[in-house]
Amino acid sequence: MLRELTINDFTSVLGEGKATPGGGAAAALSASLAAALTSMVFNLTIDKKAAKDYPESVVTSMKEAREATDRFRNRYLKLMVDDAESFDGLMAAFSLPKETEEEKAQRKSSIDSAKERVLEIPYQLVKESFEMYDALKIATEYGNKNAISDAGVAAILIHSAIEGAALNVFINLAGSEVNEENISLKAQTDDYVEKSKSFKEDIVATVIDKIYGRQ
DSSP states (O other): OOOSSSSHHHHHHHTTTOOOSSSSHHHHHHHHHHHHHHHHHHTTTTTGGGGGGGHHHHHHHHHHHHHHHHHHHHHHHHHHHHHHHHHHHHHHHHSSSOSSSSHHHHHHHHHHHHHHHHHHHHHHHOOOOOOOOHHHHHHHHHHHHGGGGHHHHHHHHHHHHHHHHHHHHHHHHHHHOHHHHHHHHHHHHHHHHHHHHHHHHHHHHHHHHHOOOOO
């Protein structure tokens, strides 16, 4: 199972030239790394000297955000596996026999279902990665300044995950029927990418200001 591989083994498998794992799984891993880094920032802040002057409401917000990042980390790893499995499922559907009319109908139904799944997973990753920004903003504003660069790296990674997953949405849409639903899906994905880019740039700018004592 992908999530049980060592880093060395995962990158080796990723580079083998097989269809899976691919960019979608790599994007999901990027999101999981972003969640882990954000959690690290909270763990270096909560119950530490860095948070001693914070009001209880801020500490509570950080604790809730930390819990969210832990959930996200595991969810993104699941989506990493789902992405690879969904594409494997599509390839299996294309390999089904098509000698009889009944087989052709069954094959088409399987391919259609598999295509829906292959499109659904990266879009889920786009949406759920975007949800990380709430926690990231809290980490950037209140996180231990000695770890603030890690919040910036997390922002870069989560945006990378969103852009990467979006590319998978687009390539799957390119091979799908042009209809209102798919047009809407493309527009929604574009919107997530643009908003993510803005959020990422704001967080990185804030991090740089804090590094140089401008905030």
